Amino acid sequence: MKKMILMTALAGAFGYSILPSFGLRHYQSLRRRKNNEGRILYLxxxxxxxxxxxxxxxxxxxxxxxxxxxxxxxxxxxxxxxxILRAK
Structure with a gap:
């Protein structure tokens, strides 16, 4: 039972902390591709x-x-x- 609770907690933490950001990046990538905006490079x-x-x-x-x-x-x-003011 304790092992099951631990696994559920870990799965919940994983889903909350990693998957939403991955999902957002994936959605943005699909949107850019649909709009023919190409790839984005972050400097x-x-x-x-x-x-x-x-x-x-x-x-x-x-x-x-x-x-x-x-x-x-x-x-x-x-x-x-x-x-610094110029870089704003």
Whole structure:
């Protein structure tokens, strides 16, 4: 009986935590394919902003209307607030 309860709990946790996100991604993929939107690539950039590279990268992203996510280091963000505002 305890084993059955444990298996039910694990199945419930699996179904709640993993399957909904998989189902949503699958649905979005089918919708894109139906609308002929093609594949999606998610871009993320870490450990910035950098005075040497981030502005050029933002120019390139703007030129091609590409969206991206930036994960910044607080120390670098404090040194480059103008770049942070531009990346919004």
């Amino acid at each position: 993320t950039f870490d450990d910035g902003p950098s005075e040497a590279y981030t502005e050029a990268l933002l120019d390139l992203l703007d030129q091609y209307d590409i969206k991206a996510s930036f994960f910044v280091v607080a120390e670098f963000a404090q040194k480059n607030p103008r770049i």
